[in-house]
Amino acid sequence: IIGGVAGGMSAATRLRRLDESAEIIVIEKSGHVSYANCGLPYYVGGVIEEEKDLLLQTPASLHARFRLDVRVNTEVLAINPAKKVVAIKNLVNGETSELDYDKLILSPGASPVVPPIPGIERGMTLRTVEDVEKIAASVGKNPASAVVIGGGFIGVEIAENLIHRKIPTALVEATHQVLMPLDPELATLVAQEMRAHGVDLRLGASVVKINTDSVELSNDEVLPAEIVILAIGVRPEIGLAKAAGLEIGVCNGIKVDDFNRTSNLDIYAVGDAAEKTDALDGSATLVPLANLANRHGRVVSDHISGLTVRPVKTIGTAIVKVFDLMIATTGWNEKRLKASHVKFLTIHSHPNSHAGYYPDAQQMTLKLIFSPTTGEIFGAQAVGRDGVDKRIDVIATAIRGEITAPELADLELAYAPPFGSAKDPVNMLGYMAENLLSGVVRTAQWNEINEYVDKGYQVIDVRTEREFSEGSIPGATNIPVDEIRDRISEITGRKLLVSCQVGQRGHTATMLLNSLGYDSINLDGGYLLWSKSPAATLASALIKYISEIRTIL
Numbered sequence: 102i103i104g105g106v107a108g109g110m111s112a113a114t115r116l117r118r119l120d121e122s123a124e125i126i127v128i129e130k131s132g133h134v135s136y137a138n139c140g141l142p143y144y145v146g147g148v149i150e151e152e153k154d155l156l157l158q159t160p161a162s163l164h165a166r167f168r169l170d171v172r173v174n175t176e177v178l179a180i181n182p183a184k185k186v187v188a189i190k191n192l193v194n195g196e197t198s199e200l201d202y203d204k205l206i207l208s209p210g211a212s213p214v215v216p217p218i219p220g221i222e223r224g225m226t227l228r229t230v231e232d233v234e235k236i237a238a239s240v241g242k243n244p245a246s247a248v249v250i251g252g253g254f255i256g257v258e259i260a261e262n263l264i265h266r267k268i269p270t271a272l273v274e275a276t277h278q279v280l281m282p283l284d285p286e287l288a289t290l291v292a293q294e295m296r297a298h299g300v301d302l303r304l305g306a307s308v309v310k311i312n313t314d315s316v317e318l319s320n321d322e323v324l325p326a327e328i329v330i331l332a333i334g335v336r337p338e339i340g341l342a343k344a345a346g347l348e349i350g351v352c353n354g355i356k357v358d359d360f361n362r363t364s365n366l367d368i369y370a371v372g373d374a375a376e377k378t379d380a381l382d383g384s385a386t387l388v389p390l391a392n393l394a395n396r397h398g399r400v401v402s403d404h405i406s407g408l409t410v411r412p413v414k415t416i417g418t419a420i421v422k423v424f425d426l427m428i429a430t431t432g433w434n435e436k437r438l439k440a441s442h443v444k445f446l447t448i449h450s451h452p453n454s455h456a457g458y459y460p461d462a463q464q465m466t467l468k469l470i471f472s473p474t475t476g477e478i479f480g481a482q483a484v485g486r487d488g489v490d491k492r493i494d495v496i497a498t499a500i501r502g503e504i505t506a507p508e509l510a511d512l513e514l515a516y517a518p519p520f521g522s523a524k525d526p527v528n529m530l531g532y533m534a535e536n537l538l539s540g541v542v543r544t545a546q547w548n549e550i551n552e553y554v555d556k557g558y559q560v561i562d563v564r565t566e567r568e569f570s571e572g573s574i575p576g577a578t579n580i581p582v583d584e585i586r587d588r589i590s591e592i593t594g595r596k597l598l599v600s601c602q603v604g605q606r607g608h609t610a611t612m613l614l615n616s617l618g619y620d621s622i623n624l625d626g627g628y629l630l631w632s633k634s635p636a637a638t639l640a641s642a643l644i645k646y647i648s649e650i651r652t653i654l
């Protein structure tokens with residue numbers, strides 16, 4: 102087994118449990134096996150205080166329990182599939198030798214992307230315990246500034262942990278949002294949280310040069326950077342496989358079949374190095390996450406041992422903490438569906454994590470995306486301070502079980518006031534999906550308001566006067582939902598775009614107005630979603646610009 106962490110060690114221990122007589126050798130290049138790579142950022146921040154807490158097993162403990170022959174500080178240099186041998190090098194004494202195999206499992210992981218920027222040698226990456234020791238040593242010197250390059254999962258976690266260490270930190274991300282698996286209206290919430298906690302977030306700019314104590318950005322700005330951390334993404338480790346003539350797939354990962362066999366049937370590949378099969382469209386994809394690495398490690402050992410295995414496809418469920426926010430996703434996002442020309446419907450809701458009347462309920466933003474014809478769930482995203490993990494995990498399970506969006510209404514989920522609501526946020530998504538699919542209501546999205554206004558729709562805000570006075574969509578008319586019947590004469594047009602705070606009162610108002618003969622559409626996610634979205638930022642910039650011009654004139 103090449104690689105002794107997530108995929109490799111799951112394969113090794115499962116194989117031993119299934120076969121006491123097999124000779125199992127694990128070769129690991131770094132000085133540690135079975136280390137908690139997912140915990141590394143928290144060691145940087147001091148949240149995990151002891152390095153030993155990251156080391157889940159040692160070669161000795163794995164030998165004691167599983168009789169595994171685990172060789173750390175040993176690198177596999179080459180695979181010879183014809184002779185069924187691997188060439189290995191002891192990185193401590195430099196000795197090289199060969200090992201033969203009947204079955205070979207590759208789990209070498211993925212390596213951090215290191216772009217060819219001048220000064221890049223000063224950038225530190227985070228993958229192994231040795232990497233985190235280096236970063237922790239730099240952080241221990243109390244640097245006056247840090248720059249993290251890359252706003253993916255690892256980048257945002259590192260930025261949070263540097264702030265936790267009270268190090269002034271900037272995060273530079275070349276695209277216009279952090280966390281690419283999210284759609285922009287949810288990513289904005291994460292950006293706000295990061296800025297609120299003091300991260301100097303630079304979106305839409307890239308680092309073009311790293312100097313001795315600063316970095317230069319593509320927009321000519323210079324940021325102080327006593328330490329620089331690279332978190333731009335990872336690439337599957339395919340070097341050994343490629344050199345051995347194994348087939349490489351379209352995503353530049355090791356190509357495998359349903360049982361994780363490579364193009365050489367005695368060689369398996371799992372984890373970040375191997376391509377996965379997307380559960381929604383069957384395409385090849387890369388998902389560098391721990392769950393699948395562990396799952397596929399086990400599947401491979403079952404297959405080698407002659408057990409019947411179920412092929413495991415991916416929906417890419419993921420979660421991350423950013424300061425006080427939890428962010429979770431599953432399935433496809435809107436960006437990917439649009440790029441693939443797949444038709445979809447979207448729902449946004451802002452439910453409480455548990456019953457609003459029970460202390461400490463926290464509002465979250467939930468997004469569900471599904472087929473307008475079959476109701477098949479394509480994906481979901483959630484951002485909030487509590488309860489996000491539970492909702493996304495339920496929806497991920499629903500996707501796996503082929504439960505449709507309206508059928509989410511039928512799920513009987515555990516409820517008492519401290520934990521949820523009698524109509525859980527997931528059930529509510531089901532109700533909303535039912536309404537959309539049955540044609541009971543129509544909704545407009547946060548980024549479609551101008552389109553509807555251009556088509557002659559009048560924006561009616563049905564919140565209270567006080568709420569309206571605190572901020573509203575430009576051009577909206579305020580008629581609170583409870584006053585609509587009495588003030589109906591004030592509505593002159595027939596086409597109405599109805600908006601409230603989160604979409605719920607808007608739904609009631611839309612139903613009422615439709616029954617009175619109006620053509621009305623509810624703003625999905627309400628003013629709250631719009632006001633935090635990129636559309637609102639643009640609209641307020643425009644309003645500010647117009648008012649400045651007016652002042653000048």
Ligand code: FAD
Nearest residue numbers: 104106107108130139176177209210372373389390391394
């Ligand atoms: P790895 O666990 O990376 O193991 C590969 C091992 O192979 C490495 O130790 C490497 O040294 C060794 N190796 C490579 N080449 C050779 C060679 N030629 N010879 C010998 N040994 C070799 N995933 C989540 O789901 N949730 C998280 O919160 C999360 N957080 C993460 C945080 C960080 C900082 C990192 C780096 C990753 C995180 N991940 C997370 C991703 C997760 O850790 C990986 O998806 C998972 O570890 C992949 O397992 P793997 O077995 O493919 O590779």
